[in-house]
Amino acid sequence: MAALAAAPLSAVIPVPKAWAQTKTLRIAAGEADNATGTLDPAKSTNDPDAARTSLVFERLVVLDDTFAAVPQLAKSWESNATGDEWTFKLQEGVKFHDGEPLTAKHVIYTFKRLLDPKTASPGASSMATIDPAAITALDDLTVRFKLKKPTVEFPELIANRFTYILREGQPESELRTAAIGTGPFKVQRFVPGDDVSTFVKNENYWRPGLPKVDVVELRSIPEESARIAAIESGQIDLVWDLGRAGVAGLQQNPDVKVVRTRAPFVLTLSAWADTPPFDDVRVRQAMKYVVDREQMLQLVLRGYGNIGDDNPVAPWVKYALEAKTRERDVEKAKALLAEAGHPDGIDIELFTSETVPGFIEMATLYQAMASEAGIRVKINKAPANDYWSAVWLKQPFICSSWSGRGADDALAAPYLSTSEWNETHWKRPEFDAFIEKARATTDVAERTKLYQQAQQLLRDDGGAIISMFPDALAATRANVSGWKPHPQQSTKDFSQVEIG
Amino acid sequence: MISLLAVSAINFWLVEMLPGDAAERILGRNATPEGLALLREQMHLHLSAPERYWLWLSSLMKGDLGTSLVADRPVFGYIASRVANTALLSGFALLLYIPISISLGVITAIHRGRMADHVISGMVLVFMCLPEFVIGLLLISVFAIKLSWLPPLALIGQAKSFGELLQLIALPTITLVAAMSAYAVRMMRESLIEVLDSSYVLMARLKGMPTWRVLLFHALPNALGPAINITALNVAWMIGGVVVVEAVFEFPGIGRLMVDSIGHKDIPVILAISMIMTGAYIATNLVADLLIILFNPKLR
Numbered sequence: 001m002a003a004l005a006a007a008p009l010s011a012v013i014p015v016p017k018a019w020a021q022t023k024t025l026r027i028a029a030g031e032a033d034n035a036t037g038t039l040d041p042a043k044s045t046n047d048p049d050a051a052r053t054s055l056v057f058e059r060l061v062v063l064d065d066t067f068a069a070v071p072q073l074a075k076s077w078e079s080n081a082t083g084d085e086w087t088f089k090l091q092e093g094v095k096f097h098d099g100e101p102l103t104a105k106h107v108i109y110t111f112k113r114l115l116d117p118k119t120a121s122p123g124a125s126s127m128a129t130i131d132p133a134a135i136t137a138l139d140d141l142t143v144r145f146k147l148k149k150p151t152v153e154f155p156e157l158i159a160n161r162f163t164y165i166l167r168e169g170q171p172e173s174e175l176r177t178a179a180i181g182t183g184p185f186k187v188q189r190f191v192p193g194d195d196v197s198t199f200v201k202n203e204n205y206w207r208p209g210l211p212k213v214d215v216v217e218l219r220s221i222p223e224e225s226a227r228i229a230a231i232e233s234g235q236i237d238l239v240w241d242l243g244r245a246g247v248a249g250l251q252q253n254p255d256v257k258v259v260r261t262r263a264p265f266v267l268t269l270s271a272w273a274d275t276p277p278f279d280d281v282r283v284r285q286a287m288k289y290v291v292d293r294e295q296m297l298q299l300v301l302r303g304y305g306n307i308g309d310d311n312p313v314a315p316w317v318k319y320a321l322e323a324k325t326r327e328r329d330v331e332k333a334k335a336l337l338a339e340a341g342h343p344d345g346i347d348i349e350l351f352t353s354e355t356v357p358g359f360i361e362m363a364t365l366y367q368a369m370a371s372e373a374g375i376r377v378k379i380n381k382a383p384a385n386d387y388w389s390a391v392w393l394k395q396p397f398i399c400s401s402w403s404g405r406g407a408d409d410a411l412a413a414p415y416l417s418t419s420e421w422n423e424t425h426w427k428r429p430e431f432d433a434f435i436e437k438a439r440a441t442t443d444v445a446e447r448t449k450l451y452q453q454a455q456q457l458l459r460d461d462g463g464a465i466i467s468m469f470p471d472a473l474a475a476t477r478a479n480v481s482g483w484k485p486h487p488q489q490s491t492k493d494f495s496q497v498e499i500g
Numbered sequence: 501m502i503s504l505l506a507v508s509a510i511n512f513w514l515v516e517m518l519p520g521d522a523a524e525r526i527l528g529r530n531a532t533p534e535g536l537a538l539l540r541e542q543m544h545l546h547l548s549a550p551e552r553y554w555l556w557l558s559s560l561m562k563g564d565l566g567t568s569l570v571a572d573r574p575v576f577g578y579i580a581s582r583v584a585n586t587a588l589l590s591g592f593a594l595l596l597y598i599p600i601s602i603s604l605g606v607i608t609a610i611h612r613g614r615m616a617d618h619v620i621s622g623m624v625l626v627f628m629c630l631p632e633f634v635i636g637l638l639l640i641s642v643f644a645i646k647l648s649w650l651p652p653l654a655l656i657g658q659a660k661s662f663g664e665l666l667q668l669i670a671l672p673t674i675t676l677v678a679a680m681s682a683y684a685v686r687m688m689r690e691s692l693i694e695v696l697d698s699s700y701v702l703m704a705r706l707k708g709m710p711t712w713r714v715l716l717f718h719a720l721p722n723a724l725g726p727a728i729n730i731t732a733l734n735v736a737w738m739i740g741g742v743v744v745v746e747a748v749f750e751f752p753g754i755g756r757l758m759v760d761s762i763g764h765k766d767i768p769v770i771l772a773i774s775m776i777m778t779g780a781y782i783a784t785n786l787v788a789d790l791l792i793i794l795f796n797p798k799l800r
Contacts, residue, residue, distance in 0.1 A: 026658075032760065035578075036571075176572070191573075192571045192572070230655075389524045
C-alpha cells in the first residue's frame with residue numbers, strides 16, 4: 001500500500017521549466033468520460049469521444065452552422081448529373097502526425113473500414129448508400145465514390161462523427177488510444193478510464209498559424225454545479241453542456257464569458273402511431289393542440305431556445321418548412337378527442353428521465369397543459385443510466401431528444417419507415433417517397449419542395465410533439481477567444497481557440 | 501478469506517441482476533444487433549453467469565484480477581492509481597482526524613457547561629446532521645467561490661508540486677474530517693466526563709497532581725476505548741462515504757470508479773474494488789480490537 005500511495009506524488013514531481021510558458025487549454029465535457037472512451041472515430045459514441053476525435057483527426061467535409069457542407073480535407077467536390085457518383089479533390093500538402101502525406105488511399109481505407117460489418121460501427125447504417133467496393137482513386141489526390149442510390153446531399157451525409165480520416169495501416173490496437181490523424185493536435189496521453197487526456201500541438205499542421213495553444217487537457221465533469229464552480233474559479237478554461245439555470249448565474253461573473261449558439265437540437269414527446277390510443281390521428285393532433293409552446297420555451301428552457309412546430313427541421317435550417325406555429329387550442333383538442341371516441345378524455349403514461357436536461361420539466365409541464373383537455377398523463381420517471389436501452393424504442397410514449405442535424409438526417413433518422421430508430425412507429429410510404437425522391441432531385445427548388453412536403457405530412461400526421469429547440473450553451477474564461485459551440489453537437493473544433 | 505469469497509459471490513450475483521449488460525452500456529443508443537453480438541463474444545458475455553464467475557475466480561487464484569470489460573485493460577493497473585489516490589485522501593483525513601477529535605473532546609470535557617463547550621458541541625451537532633455532500637458544497641461555495649482561497653475541485657492531475665496537491669485535496673479532506681470527527685468528539689467528551697467524575701481521578705487530584713498529568717496518564721487512556729471503536733466505525737464509514745465526497749469534488753478515486761463500473765456493469769472491476777473495500781474494513785476492525793486491548797489492561 002505504501003508503494004501505491006507514492007504513485008500520485010510521482011505525477012506531481014516538478015516538470016521542466018518550458019512547461020511554465022506553454023499555453024494549456026483546459027476543457028471539460030459534461031457527459032461522463034469513463035472507461036468506454038475511445039479515439040476510434042468508427043466507435044465514437046459519447047461527447048468526450050467527439051471532442052477527442054476532432055482534436056486529432058479531420059474529415060473531408062464539415063458542416064457550417066446552417067448545416068451546409070464546407071471543405072476541410074477535401075478541397076472541392078462534384079457529382080455527375082444523377083448524383084450517384086461523387087468525386088472529391090483532396091488538399092495538397094496535408095500530412096499525418098507521423099509525416100505520411102494524405103492521399104486517396106487513406107480515404108478509401110477509412111470508408112472501407114467504416115462500412116465493414118466486422119468493424120460494427122454504429123455509423124455504418126446511415127451511410128449504407130456507399131458501395132465500399134466502388135470507392136476508387138483516380139489519382140493520388142482524387143477519390144471517387146459510386147453510390148447505390150442517387151444522393152444529392154452526399155457531402156452533408158459524410159460530415160458526421162464517424163468519418164474522420166484515418167491513417168492506412170495503423171494497427172487496430174493503437175487506434176483506440178494512440179491514433180494518428182491529420183488534425184491540429186497529437187495524442188500525448190489517453191488512457192480510457194483515467195480522468196484526463198492530454199493533447200499537444202501538431203507543429204506541422206497544414207493550416208498556417210493554427211492551432212493557437214500548445215496543450216489541450218480534456219476531462220469530464222459530469223456534475224453541473226462542479227463544472228460551473230470550476231469555470232468560475234479558473235480551474236477550467238472552457239466548458240459546454242450547461243443548463244439554463246447555471247448559465248443565468250454565470251452571466252453575472254465578469255471573469256467568465258457565456259457563449260450560446262442556436263441549435264436545431266430536438267426535444268420531443270414521441271408516441272407510437274400504431275398503438276391505441278395514439279393510432280388515431282385525431283388523438284395525436286389533440287395531443288399537439290394542448291401545448292402552449294411559448295410557455296414551454298420560457299419555463300423549460302428559460303427562453304434559451306426557439307419554438308418548435310412538431311417538425312424536427314428547425315425553421316432556420318436549409319429546406320425548412322415555413323409554417324405558422326400551432327397555437328394552443330384546448331377546445332379543439334377536446335373536440336378532436338370526442339370525435340375519436342374519447343369524450344371523457346384519455347389516460348396515458350409518459351416515460352421521462354434525468355438523462356437529458358429538460359426532460360423532467362417538459363414532462364411535468366405537458367402533464368399540466370394536457371390535463372385541461374382531459375388528457376390525463378401519468379408520469380413514469382425511469383433511471384437515467386439505461387434510459388436509451390431500457391425505455392427508448394420500448395415504451396409507447398416517451399421523452400426523447402435528437403442532436404442537431406441537417407434537414408435530411410433530421411427527417412430520415414427517426415421517421416423513415418425503414419429506420420432502426422423509428423421511435424414513433426409512424427410509417428408512411430408517401431413520406432418515404434418524398435425523402436427518396438428529394439435525395440435524387442438535382443434541381444434545388446424542386447428538392448426543397450419535396451423536403452417541405454415531407455415535413456408538412458410529418459407535422460400534421462406524425463407522432464412527435466416537438467415544441468422547442470434548446471440553444472447550445474457553453475462558457476469560457478474571459479481571456480479565451482475563438483470558440484463557440486457548434487450546432488452539430490458532435491463537432492468540436494478547438495483549432496482556433498486562443499488564450500490571453 | 502471466507503468472507504471475501506462470500507462478498508465476491510454476492511456482488512457478482514447482485515450485479516448480474518441489474519438489467520442489461522456491458523455491451524449494451526458501451527454501445528448505448530447507437531447499438532445495432534450485429535455490433536452487440538460481436539462485442540458480447542469479445543467479452544465472453546455469451547457464457548452463462550456461473551461459467552463467468554468460475555472464470556473470474558480461477559484466474560483470481562492465479563493472482564490475476566482479470567480484464568476490465570469496458571476499458572479493455574488489466575484490472576490491476578486500471579485500479580492501482582485510483583486506489584493510491586483514495587488511500588492518499590483517506591490517509592490525510594485520518595491524520596487530521598485523530599488529533600482534532602481527541603483535542604476537541606478533551607476541551608469540551610474540561611470546559612463542560614461553559615462557553616467553549618457550548619460552541620464546539622453546537623458545531624459538532626450541526627456537522628453530525630449535515631450529509632457530507634452538503635458540507636462539501638458549503639465548503640466549495642465559501643472557500644472556493646466566495647473567498648477564492650482554494651480550488652473547488654480536487655483535479656489532482658493539475659498539481660505541479662506537493663503544495664499544489666495539498667491545496668487541491670484540502671476541501672475534500674476537510675469534508676471527510678468534519679463528517680467523521682463529529683461522532684468521535686461527542687463520544688470522546690462523554691467518556692472523558694465519565695472518567696473525570698470517577699473516584700480515582702478525584703483521588704489523583706486530591707494528591708495534588710497537576711491537571712495535565714491527570715488527564716494524560718489517568719483519564720485519557722481509559723476514555724480512549726470507546727473513541728477507538730468509533731474510529732473503526734468511522735473508517736468503515738469513510739470507505740463508503742468517500743464515494744460521495746469523490747463525486748462532489750471530482751476526485752479521481754476508487755469510489756467514483758466503483759459508481760462508473762456499476763453503471764457499465766463492468767463486473768471484474770466491481771469485484772476487485774469490493775474485495776479491496778472489504779479487506780480494508782476487516783483490517784481496520786482488527787487493528788481497532790488490538791488497540792483497545794493495548795489500552796485496557798483488564799482485557800490483556
